[in-house]
Amino acid sequence: MEHDHGWREVEPDGETRWPMAAAVVVAMGVTISLPSDLRLGGPWVLPVISGLLLVALLAGDPGRISRRTTELRVASVALITVLSVGAMWSTFRLVVDILDAGPTTDSATELLQASACVWLGTVIACALLYFELDCGGAAARAERMPRSPDLAFPQQLNPGVGPDGWRPHFVDYLYLGLTNATAFSPTDVMPLARWAKMVMSFQAVTSLVITGLVVARAVNVLR
Template sequence: MQNGDRTLNDHRARALQRFPRHERRGEARLPAVLATLAAILLYLALPGQLLVVPRYVLPALEVLLLIPLIAVNPRRMTRQNRLSRTLSLTLVGLIGVSNLAALGLLVDAMVTERADDGGSLLLAALQVWATGIIVFGLAYWELDRGGPVVRTQVDRSELPLADFRFSQDENHDAVEEVADGASRSCDWVPTLMDYLYVSVTNSTAFSPTDTMPLSTRAKALMAVESIAALITSLLVIAHAVGVLD
């Protein structure tokens, strides 16, 4: 047992020298900005019948929420206060609610057969599905372990409870080249790409794959995403393909 602990400590010391947790620089801001802008552009491209308010109202509001977040952390996410935290959660919530509303209108158009063009309906379904992947990935990223700023700026012993368990959180006793990248060994924490991957797998498999939800809110979010993706894939797209035939 002592030899095993000594080996683990050696792995951890070696890995920490190579991989300090982002060197306390914080996670890069650019990927989140690009993901948010992609979701906004996808919404702007939706057919008018799937919009609950005039086309540019929600995108303009979302951009207004994004600007101060960029101003607080223009390059690396190292600072956070109550206002910036509220703005970031509001931004994700707004994108998510508007996308679910678009999905509801899309299903209504399918059921009542108000869609004039099956190809347009199919494209809209793909836009809603892609936006769902982005927004749920952002939601997981914002909520897990206190959010992106806390995950890199707070000691691991002070991190809030995890919402997700990644494979890296269990790899400390694996072979050396795997253990060196584990959470316990090198102080690894997930980034936006990890959460987008969770969102992609959940929206395609309709269930967790290699990353498990731990908290009630994580399970609830993954359940909503799975149901939305299932509706989009099996009902809306199937109807659109039927119209095209």
């Protein structure tokens, strides 16, 4: 049933969890591949914690994301917090390493590989944040899309361009994280909630700092 402002009730048919789980596994691999001075803790600390939380989510709500329980919500928020803290720490250490001409920045190849891992980790962490916080999370979105979303996708701003009952899935949030990190600003997805504006601003500034400092340091190393 369609209402004003592009809001629609949708059937409680949750999206599959596997794209989100695959992104978490990639983030775990990125953490393991980081140089030791850019990693928070040992090579397996954050990946093991993330893996256990992911297994708990898959066991508690396998297949499609449709259950809304306090335990699942806590596990999901904890998982994203672990990945976000790890990404922020790696970004901070990379910036310090570049400014202090640390060992990771002595080689252009190592610098580019490390910075690519850090940048990818921030993209995935932010995509998971958008995915978990927008409209109360995937399970809440499957049950009911609100009249005023936190993040407005083109299909919500102009319902005529999307199918009836359209709602964003993880791939849409991953696309948002990628485009925001490369354009340093919103593209086709508009942040409406204050938290969304803050996270997107932080991601854009972080991506800009990483790109600018890495390019400048790589030029100096190659001279």
